[in-house]
Amino acid sequence: MFYEPAKNDHGLPHNPFPSLIVPRPIGWITTLSKDGKVNLAPFSLFNGVGYTPPTVVVCPNGKGAGGGQKDTVINIRDTGEFVANMATWELREQVSKTAATVPPDVNEMEVAGLTPAPCRLVKPPRVAESPVTLECKHIQTVELPSYDPAFPLNAIFGEVVGVHIKDEVITDGRVDIAKIRPIARLGYMDYTVVDTIFEMAIPALEALTAPDIRGRPGG
Numbered sequence: 001m002f003y004e005p006a007k008n009d010h011g012l013p014h015n016p017f018p019s020l021i022v023p024r025p026i027g028w029i030t031t032l033s034k035d036g037k038v039n040l041a042p043f044s045l046f047n048g049v050g051y052t053p054p055t056v057v058v059c060p061n062g063k064g065a066g067g068g069q070k071d072t073v074i075n076i077r078d079t080g081e082f083v084a085n086m087a088t089w090e091l092r093e094q095v096s097k098t099a100a101t102v103p104p105d106v107n108e109m110e111v112a113g114l115t116p117a118p119c120r121l122v123k124p125p126r127v128a129e130s131p132v133t134l135e136c137k138h139i140q141t142v143e144l145p146s147y148d149p150a151f152p153l154n155a156i157f158g159e160v161v162g163v164h165i166k167d168e169v170i171t172d173g174r175v176d177i178a179k180i181r182p183i184a185r186l187g188y189m190d191y192t193v194v195d196t197i198f199e200m201a202i203p204a205l206e207a208l209t210a211p212d213i214r215g216r217p218g219g
Ligand SMILES: Cc1cc2nc3c(=O)[nH]c(=O)nc-3n(C[C@H](O)[C@H](O)[C@H](O)COP(=O)(O)O)c2cc1C
Pocket: 026, 039, 040, 041, 042, 043, 044, 045, 046, 059, 060, 061, 062, 064, 065, 069, 070, 071, 072, 073, 095, 096, 098, 099, 100, 101, 102, 185
């Protein structure tokens, strides 16, 4: 099949697009409002975009509880800080609860029965139960064109200035993903959990068989 997203002519009962970029890591984002209220929500339009410095992007789009932008967008704009907690199999129910559309003065951390722990370099609290947390300073928000002119697509970039990793998820000097079991988003209501890991090194040029790339500068 072929369809044009702008025409929405896929003919399927649900938009297939969220199933086509998978699995998407979940940034479980803590922010503070300008008057200090804690906000926590999951975002699967989230990823790393660079290592030096470590940099992430999160994309809260569409309408929030108050009819304007989502609280996460407003809070990052107002305070310049956010915290990305890792979403795991063990915390899956809490992750889902914190996605509920609730008024800005409701603390989703309390709603989900989670424990706030202090960060070192930014003010929003981290989720104490999460094994990995990235403390982030806002770099820039890029507003991309959207089908709904009232709500641009927000791509919020942040520099990771501090990293928490629970000691118990470090095995033989490596972050033990099999122990952490991160969850990630698929399309529809579906998720996946990372529990199968395989290793593969990038091959050396000599190991490649295509003759036309051997001996080419940079090939
Ligand atoms: C696993 C998961 C991933 C989500 N990813 C996104 C996303 O990438 N962008 C988005 O705008 N909303 C996403 N949502 C919905 C938001 O979490 C939801 O709108 C939330 O209420 C926003 O909270 P806030 O207004 O406190 O920022 C996701 C929900 C779930 C459960």
